[in-house]
Amino acid sequence: MSARFEPVVFRPLPRPVKPFPQETEASFLDRLAAANAMPVRCLQQPSLWLPSRLDPTDQLSVLSGQPRTSIQHAILRWEKQAWNLPQGPLAATIRWACRRCVARRTGNPDQGVMVWMSKHHDQVCVPDRLWIGRAVESPALQFDLADFPEIVAAQQRHYRLLRRHGPHVLNRCYAKCSLFWHVLMQHGYRISERSQRLVRLQPRPARSVRPWDPKRYAAVYPEIVTTMALYASPYWRRLAMSTDEEDFRAFHAEFTRRLPNESPLRTTAKPWFIQQLRTIAHAIQDAAEQNVLAGDDAAKQLQAFWLRWMSHIPTSRTGRLAS
Known part of the structure; x- marks a missing residue:
């Protein structure tokens, strides 16, 4: 007796993309969609009639061609939403990642990456000697x-x-x-x-x-x-x-x-x-x-x-x- 047929909705995209440390989910999806010249909505819901049984972490892992652990560690959406809190001891905010760090990791000096940063404590990228904190809007x-x-x-x-x-x-x-x-x-x-x-x-x-x-x-x-x-x-x-x-x-x-x-x-x-x-x-x-x-x-x-x-x-x- 043949094994039960399980439809595969998600498959690796032609151009894999690695997540940036502390990157927001929306930023990573935008970069992945841009690299593969497709709308973001197609990444989030490839099929309108065939639902996927994969959880969001597995979906992103398959699409990006990255291990599940890499997705979990880099994208903080799955860290119990702790970074999403507007107040509290671990208060965080969404800001632009250091453009030099992004260029070094992605090989694209013109690419912008949105990351979770401390609301109060991350003002300077020390290795690159770049002001990345308060009032930086791009x-x-x-x-x-x-x-x-x-x-x-x-x-x-x-x-x-x-x-x-x-x-x-x-x-x-x-x-x-x-x-x-x-x-x-x-x-x-x-x-x-x-x-x-x-x-x-x-x-x-x-x-x-x-x-x-x-x-x-x-x-x-x-x-x-x-x-x-x-x-x-x-x-x-x-x-x-x-x-x-x-x-x-x-x-x-x-x-x-x-x-x-x-x-x-x-x-x-x-x-x-x-x-x-x-x-x-x-x-x-x-x-x-x-x-x-x-x-x-x-x-x-x-x-x-x-x-x-x-x-x-x-x-x-x-x-x-x-x-």
Whole structure:
């Protein structure tokens, strides 16, 4: 007796495509369809009348000619949707992958790949010294940082802080400190290095930089990370929250030592500045305490996924983790 006939709906396409690490499913389908000159809908539903018994992972594996494990590892749709959460300790967002990494992996310098990135922590591709983070709306807007080693070093320091203190504390640190610096500069807090950095990033005659321009974020990124390092430290955070004026003065002195203001703050900005130093410390401390109260089981689950997430952080040319 012959074996039962099982119709095959999916078969390998003529031109296989490898998934990019952390790539979105939609991006991978677009690239696979473009490589084989066919509409995306034909990949998702090859037959209108004959349903497939394969699950989405197997379907994509067969079509792309890649092992199932490669699809599972690279495309995070199947990582329990954890990267899809807009909030939480592993908050992520969809951004353009480093155009140089894409060119190296795919052999196509003009191809764009959308990937899941950390909402707060992936700003620079360290191996390629390219700004890939905030306000980059297309691969063409990713700009070179070869002449700005302090910005690349800030990303490396950011990753070290992330490994040391974890995402609960660092998410809140980045959110609060980046907003703080945006408002602080409007109040007249001046650091010449930041100003010079912005001028070098946007030379004359096209020196006008829009408020949402990625160069503006990159110019102040080292100062943001320096502030994060201060607030991530339980010791300095405790001094900032202290009701003892001597303790708070010690914190204030350390802040101005690391980030010296080169012009006096406006009169109305001085009490706001002092209040913000305390407010930020309390907000970050709340995040740290919520992490402790999350429970042992949840902490273990988070730690397991957290270690896996850290494995996706860009490495240097030597293969070492950016540190």
